[in-house]
Amino acid sequence: MAEWFTAEDGAVRLVGSRCDTCGTPYFPRNTLACRNPQCASPKDGSELAEYLFSTRGRIWSYADARYKPPPPYVSSDPFEPYVVAAVELEVEQMVILGQVVRGFTVDDLAVGMPVELALGVLYEDEEAEHTVWMWRPVDA
Amino acid sequence: MPDTNDRDIAVLGAGMHQWGKWGRNFVEYGLVAARAALADAGVDHRDVGYIAGADTIRNGYPGFVSGATFAQALGWSGARISSSYAACASGAQAIANARAQILAGLTDVALVVGADAAPKGFFQPVGGERRDDPDWLRFHLLGATNPIYFALYARRRMALHGATLDDFAAVKVKNAKHGLNNPYARYRKEVSAEEVAASAVVSDPLRLLDICATSDGGAALVLTSMEYARRHGIADPVRVRALSTVTPTFPKTVLDLPDFATDSAVAVEPPPRTFRSAIAHAAYEEAGIGPADLSFAEVYDLSTALELDWYEDIGLCETGGAEDLLRSGATTLGGRVPVNPSGGLSCFGEAIPAQAIAQICELTWQLRGRAEGRQVDDALAGIAVNQGLFGHGSAIIATR
Ligand SMILES: [Zn+2]
Numbered sequence: 001m002a003e004w005f006t007a008e009d010g011a012v013r014l015v016g017s018r019c020d021t022c023g024t025p026y027f028p029r030n031t032l033a034c035r036n037p038q039c040a041s042p043k044d045g046s047e048l049a050e051y052l053f054s055t056r057g058r059i060w061s062y063a064d065a066r067y068k069p070p071p072p073y074v075s076s077d078p079f080e081p082y083v084v085a086a087v088e089l090e091v092e093q094m095v096i097l098g099q100v101v102r103g104f105t106v107d108d109l110a111v112g113m114p115v116e117l118a119l120g121v122l123y124e125d126e127e128a129e130h131t132v133w134m135w136r137p138v139d140a
Numbered sequence: 141m142p143d144t145n146d147r148d149i150a151v152l153g154a155g156m157h158q159w160g161k162w163g164r165n166f167v168e169y170g171l172v173a174a175r176a177a178l179a180d181a182g183v184d185h186r187d188v189g190y191i192a193g194a195d196t197i198r199n200g201y202p203g204f205v206s207g208a209t210f211a212q213a214l215g216w217s218g219a220r221i222s223s224s225y226a227a228c229a230s231g232a233q234a235i236a237n238a239r240a241q242i243l244a245g246l247t248d249v250a251l252v253v254g255a256d257a258a259p260k261g262f263f264q265p266v267g268g269e270r271r272d273d274p275d276w277l278r279f280h281l282l283g284a285t286n287p288i289y290f291a292l293y294a295r296r297r298m299a300l301h302g303a304t305l306d307d308f309a310a311v312k313v314k315n316a317k318h319g320l321n322n323p324y325a326r327y328r329k330e331v332s333a334e335e336v337a338a339s340a341v342v343s344d345p346l347r348l349l350d351i352c353a354t355s356d357g358g359a360a361l362v363l364t365s366m367e368y369a370r371r372h373g374i375a376d377p378v379r380v381r382a383l384s385t386v387t388p389t390f391p392k393t394v395l396d397l398p399d400f401a402t403d404s405a406v407a408v409e410p411p412p413r414t415f416r417s418a419i420a421h422a423a424y425e426e427a428g429i430g431p432a433d434l435s436f437a438e439v440y441d442l443s444t445a446l447e448l449d450w451y452e453d454i455g456l457c458e459t460g461g462a463e464d465l466l467r468s469g470a471t472t473l474g475g476r477v478p479v480n481p482s483g484g485l486s487c488f489g490e491a492i493p494a495q496a497i498a499q500i501c502e503l504t505w506q507l508r509g510r511a512e513g514r515q516v517d518d519a520l521a522g523i524a525v526n527q528g529l530f531g532h533g534s535a536i537i538a539t540r
Contacts (some may be wrong), residue, residue, distance in 0.1 A: 004281075024391075026398055028274075036407050037390055060395075061299070063291030063343045065283055070264040084288050086395055093303040093405040095395050097282055108346045109298035122281070132146035132281055 153181025168356030189247030194254030227528025231496030319483020321513025355489030
């Protein structure tokens, strides 16, 4: 899902879209029509431009997975628990989910903790290392 | 509270197939429930003018067209039918369809049926490689199973309102006790707080016993006009007073399954009510009663912690007050406003299209004073609420 984020020179950004008229950002990318019912844009998609999200936020909540989830998640073998965080972005005034970079457990996290966007390996197969955006705790 | 309004319909019959893991076809569960509801109402199925089925998408073609599937199983009768899919609110959509037919005067008697045979373990998205389906993508890109979302809400309660693992366990202990005498419940066994604490962590902070199981089950209702009920010799039936299936209002700022993100609040202030509380609010407005008029509530306890969120969403207490309300015993049978006297999903598990219908069965039995072993004292009014994927949810208020 490379079109959901970019990672150039180590700088990871979520790629979504934003309405030129009302300023509402969307993730994942919305190309159909601005969904703000009060927005006076043409709502034919022409109002939506590519948008790169801010890269820092604060944890809204977090949880982990202790059991192997079903496909289409590709689990490591043996299964290793992973952590998911919902992160509030101040600029965009919205919450975006992501896994937390490997090596952190729920014991390392707290609601309100600052995090930044990072790149992580979701899974590997014969063809490639499949990467995805993840959240990484940072100092305030 | 006002006695009646011109949007009331009567619940003449309620029936269920016991929840569990029976390993049989969902049609059988629906048929058993439908026959029980018809017998309870004293209505011959050939007199039913409208059959509303709640769909189960995991059961293939017959599940997608459940109205026809149940109509065929009962014996084709020439009734009009509909089939509804709205995830956990499927049953409520089916009830809404039946109610609209009755209120429009298009039929006097409607049968609503929902049933499911759910697989064990985590719910999975529809099969195949579905890169344009958010439900498929949330598993693939995030590993965000349903319990992950439940645990996110649970942790948020802990951080904001001081909920503890003991509070979550207390919800399980309460609901397990409520369900002990419910013949339709799957689990009928007392559970101790120690057992909850000792059960495996599924998604921290939630344990196995905090999260509801997947189940088989079926439920059905016979709904009629008030006039038909009177003609049928039932002057004062249990009645559905309100049925809300409102959508969220933009911007929806609480993350719901299977969202990757909330709506942004950059352009528009968040609405005064969150989605779940808006569902309930619309039902209160329609019924002309408020939370203080409730004798009891059936809420969608997909997790123990989520039951606490619902206390606030349906107005039993202020935001942040759910832990105190629980600890006071108000929501336990014998308390001021018992919540999930049926035992809830905690004792039933999820049989998705049957669930909202099963909630109304419980409302009916409670309001008739026939919920043996779990009866709410002097039950006059009850609310049933649920929420499913993609902005579907429902609130239904019934009174006697
Ligand atoms: Zn706009």
